[in-house]
Amino acid sequence: MIQTALNRNGMIVAMFLGLSCLCVSCGRGGGDSAVTGVDPQVTARGTVEVTARLTEIPEGAIFERELYDYTTILKYTVLRVHRGKVQGETIYVGHYNPFKRRSEASDQRVKDIGGDLSRFQAGQVHRMALEAPIDDYFMGGIVNKYFGQSTEPIYWAVWTNLAGE
Amino acid sequence: MKRATVVLVSSLFFSPMPGRGMPASSEAELAREVRGKGWIAFAAHSSLGDWDIFVARPDGSDIRNLTNTPASNEASPQFSRDGRKLLYRRLAGGEKIDDNRHGEQGALVMANSNGTEATVLGQPGEYPWPSLSPDATKISCLSIKGVFLVDLGSMKTLNTLPRKGFFQQLAWSPDGRWLSGVANSYGTGWSVARMNIATGETSAVNRVDCCTPDWFPDSRNLIFSWRPPGQGTNKGYGWTQLWRADAEGKTRQLVYAEDGRHVYGGHVSPDGLYVLFTGNMKEDGDPGNAGAPMALMRLADAPIIGGESPAVRKLNPGAKNGPVLKLPQGWEPCWTFSETPGNRPGRTGVDSPDSRPWSRGLQPLRGSR
Numbered sequence: 340m341i342q343t344a345l346n347r348n349g350m351i352v353a354m355f356l357g358l359s360c361l362c363v364s365c366g367r368g369g370g371d372s373a374v375t376g377v378d379p380q381v382t383a384r385g386t387v388e389v390t391a392r393l394t395e396i397p398e399g400a401i402f403e404r405e406l407y408d409y410t411t412i413l414k415y416t417v418l419r420v421h422r423g424k425v426q427g428e429t430i431y432v433g434h435y436n437p438f439k440r441r442s443e444a445s446d447q448r449v450k451d452i453g454g455d456l457s458r459f460q461a462g463q464v465h466r467m468a469l470e471a472p473i474d475d476y477f478m479g480g481i482v483n484k485y486f487g488q489s490t491e492p493i494y495w496a497v498w499t500n501l502a503g504e
Numbered sequence: 505m506k507r508a509t510v511v512l513v514s515s516l517f518f519s520p521m522p523g524r525g526m527p528a529s530s531e532a533e534l535a536r537e538v539r540g541k542g543w544i545a546f547a548a549h550s551s552l553g554d555w556d557i558f559v560a561r562p563d564g565s566d567i568r569n570l571t572n573t574p575a576s577n578e579a580s581p582q583f584s585r586d587g588r589k590l591l592y593r594r595l596a597g598g599e600k601i602d603d604n605r606h607g608e609q610g611a612l613v614m615a616n617s618n619g620t621e622a623t624v625l626g627q628p629g630e631y632p633w634p635s636l637s638p639d640a641t642k643i644s645c646l647s648i649k650g651v652f653l654v655d656l657g658s659m660k661t662l663n664t665l666p667r668k669g670f671f672q673q674l675a676w677s678p679d680g681r682w683l684s685g686v687a688n689s690y691g692t693g694w695s696v697a698r699m700n701i702a703t704g705e706t707s708a709v710n711r712v713d714c715c716t717p718d719w720f721p722d723s724r725n726l727i728f729s730w731r732p733p734g735q736g737t738n739k740g741y742g743w744t745q746l747w748r749a750d751a752e753g754k755t756r757q758l759v760y761a762e763d764g765r766h767v768y769g770g771h772v773s774p775d776g777l778y779v780l781f782t783g784n785m786k787e788d789g790d791p792g793n794a795g796a797p798m799a800l801m802r803l804a805d806a807p808i809i810g811g812e813s814p815a816v817r818k819l820n821p822g823a824k825n826g827p828v829l830k831l832p833q834g835w836e837p838c839w840t841f842s843e844t845p846g847n848r849p850g851r852t853g854v855d856s857p858d859s860r861p862w863s864r865g866l867q868p869l870r871g872s873r
Contacts, residue, residue, distance in 0.1 A: 404741060410693075474667070475648065476648075479671050479688065479693065481669075481692075483691050486691030
């Protein structure tokens with residue numbers, strides 16, 4: 340009944356839109372914020388909001404082990420500041436239990452974090468809602484492979500969405 | 505009759521056993537040596553399955569349940585230095601003890617060290633990670649907002665210090681000048697560090713994968729657990745071992761290690777001659793289950809390696825095999841030379857830590873086989 344109501348052009352448009360959605364969802368974390376990483380959480384949480392490229396993942400910075408909940412500090416190049424202020428192009432951001440999907444990272448100790456990112460990979464672009472300094476928001480083990488390299492405050496990742504590979 | 509049963513159970517499960525190449529007489533001699541040296545306190549499962557605070561002689565005999573609270577769980581006991589007071593946390597019955605959050609779970613309780621006159625100090629979650637001052641007039645606490653020194657008479661905060669990365673397990677030094685704790689401010693999580701209470705300055709004692717620091721009586725040395733890198737066992741992570749170091753972090757020494765055992769919760773005796781510790785039989789088996797066999801050894805016998813442990817023996821060829829005294833199943837014990845914990849009006853030895861987990865397949869301390 341519906342098909343008969345569509346004209347030929349309409350069907351082509353519908354197929355194109357469907358394929359577009361499939362392509363987008365294949366390349367990202369699984370939410371609705373493809374390409375820009377925008378969603379109601381990332382634009383409202385934290386005091387700072389940036390789009391930034393994950394520079395690298397140092398060896399041993401992300402691991403999964405029994406007993407150890409931890410935060411890893413990752414290095415980013417800031418592409419755009421949406422809210423708040425950051426100093427310089429490079430920022431250091433702490434992600435809690437980075438071996439987990441952001442949507443599954445919150446727990447009894449850290450209750451208020453999330454996002455649609457499935458897996459951290461060097462080169463990805465993330466849209467993030469942040470707080471600083473990290474010590475005001477997280478009390479636990481921190482793996483910081485950049486220890487001593489910067490005196491700037493370390494940011495705490497509240498919400499992390501994928502905004503591009 | 506009940507007392508007779510307790511004694512029988514105690515002798516079956518908690519008597520000294522010979523170690524690897526170690527005659528039974530060595531453990532028996534160690535047991536005799538420590539039996540009269542006050543009391544140890546520890547958390548353990550009662551026969552009803554809840555966590556209670558127990559005391560026992562340091563050789564594991566004469567076990568007594570101090571709290572007997574089936575509707576709640578008690579853990580993290582801490583004697584005052586004079587042995588007259590006991591600090592612990594009381595959790596609601598349904599709340600599971602979390603190995604990484606136990607210091608902030610439940611409400612803080614102060615009692616006489618024989619369990620009488622237990623008083624709840626504040627609401628659940630209040631006064632996190634407490635440690636008694638040497639004179640037991642204050643506690644230090646640790647929250648995300650800083651380190652707080654609280655007067656126990658008024659429960660008012662006397663001083664606040666930046667926590668500088670400290671995040672767990674504060675311990676106040678016997679000389680009153682220092683706090684030790686687990687810190688994340690040295691490039692890695694789980695460093696052991698100390699903080700000068702007068703200045704707030706901090707310094708690392710040992711870095712990477714350390715926890716449960718506690719002071720020697722001289723306030724110049726610490727006992728702590730550490731997972732040294734390069735062990736090659738346990739999927740490449742190795743096992744957590746008991747170590748000691750001077751408080752400036754210049755020298756350190758292995759105290760006890762055993763492949764297959766997560767050794768931690770070290771507590772040095774008041775005379776500095778012995779150490780108590782806990783040891784998971786799997787990575788996270790103590791608070792989540794029912795504890796694990798605790799143990800006691802002479803510090804003069806260190807380093808000791810338990811079980812076969814070929815990898816760790818290769819790294820420590822001069823280590824001894826024992827003697828190590830196997831103690832009741834429990835969690836994070838502490839020790840006082842005071843006789844007060846055993847002097848409770850109207851009570852004798854009652855109840856015992858639940859032996860069921862033992863019979864369900866947990867292995868006895870391997871170094872004590």
